[in-house]
Amino acid sequence: MTQRKHRTPEQWEAIYQDWQSSGLSMPKFCAQIKIPPQSLSNYTKRRHPKEQVQPKVKAAGFVELGALPAASALDHPIEIVLDIGHTIQLRIRHSA
DSSP states (O other), X not given: OOOOOOOXXXXXXXXXXXXXXXXXXXXXXXXXXXXXXXXXXXXXXXXXXXXXXXXXXXXXXXOOOOOXXXXXXXXXXXXXXXEEETTXXXXXXXXX
């Protein structure tokens, strides 16, 4: 069984910098220096953690619409559109 080699953060940084300046793909570089590509990939992910993705839409809540005017007072239709997601919309239309 092959014993796993533990590298210091400084060693991983040197390997990372060598890879960056080599111009090689990660798999080719790793094959050249005889390390598993997944090991360098793991270090790269730790070195550059992805930013936390914040949802673009706030959590659903209630919207106060207030009272609608009487139908006879409307000079144009009222339409409420609720975008449910996955291209599904609920449309409520009130015509005068």
